[in-house]
Amino acid sequence: MPAPMKVYLAGPEVFLPNGREVIEAKQALTRRYGFEPNVWLGEGEPPPAEPFAFGLYISAANEAVMRDSDLIIANLTPFRGISADIGTAYELGFMCAMGKPAFGYTNDPRGYVERLTGDFYAGKVEADAEGVLRGTDGLMVEDHGMVDNLMVDGGIDRNGGVIVRRRVEPARILDDLGALEECLGIARDRLPG
Secondary structure (H helix, E strand, O other), X not given: OOOOOEEEEEOOHHHOOOHHHHHHHHHHHHXXXXXXXXXXXXXXXXXXXOHHHHHHHHHHXXXXXXXXXXXXXXXXXXXXXXXXXXXXXXXXXXXXXXXXOEEEEEOOOOOHHHHHHHHHOOOOEEEOOOOOEEEOOOOEOOOOOOXXXXXXXXXXXXXXOOEEEOOOOHHHOOOOOHHHHHHHHHHHHHOOO
16 A cells, blocks of 8 residues: 655644644644645754754755655635735745645635735725726735735646635634645545555
């Protein structure tokens, strides 16, 4: 019997007060769908004490785990703003650049343009003389009907995946795992093995 595919589970859960619990629940769910969560467990040399060096140490460790993973499933729920966590976006791009299957999910089903116009610009957008939608700062408002920046949606699409959108109660927006479970089911059905 072949070994299960290794999944890199990207997302901002490490920052949550209940982060360890949420990460462990994500890993258990991943195993239930026949995959192996591939995570850095802090093995190796002792980490440096200086904060910048410690950050570089974690970055390198995560990149090593991504290289050793077969696919990525990224939590794209807006985090500290209107878009996905920037670290998660980097990890998604890293995996897509290696040509690995990519899937995503979000607990905010609104598209990027709805979050940009509603949450960031508070509805104050107007078309300019050429018909281009612009915010109060004059910047163009892109509308491609996508979950996030077109590079996020495009990378997932080109690498065979989908983005699952769900609406959850606001108190659970960062730790509800229903969309992850749906994403795992789709990945299991689409991928060999």
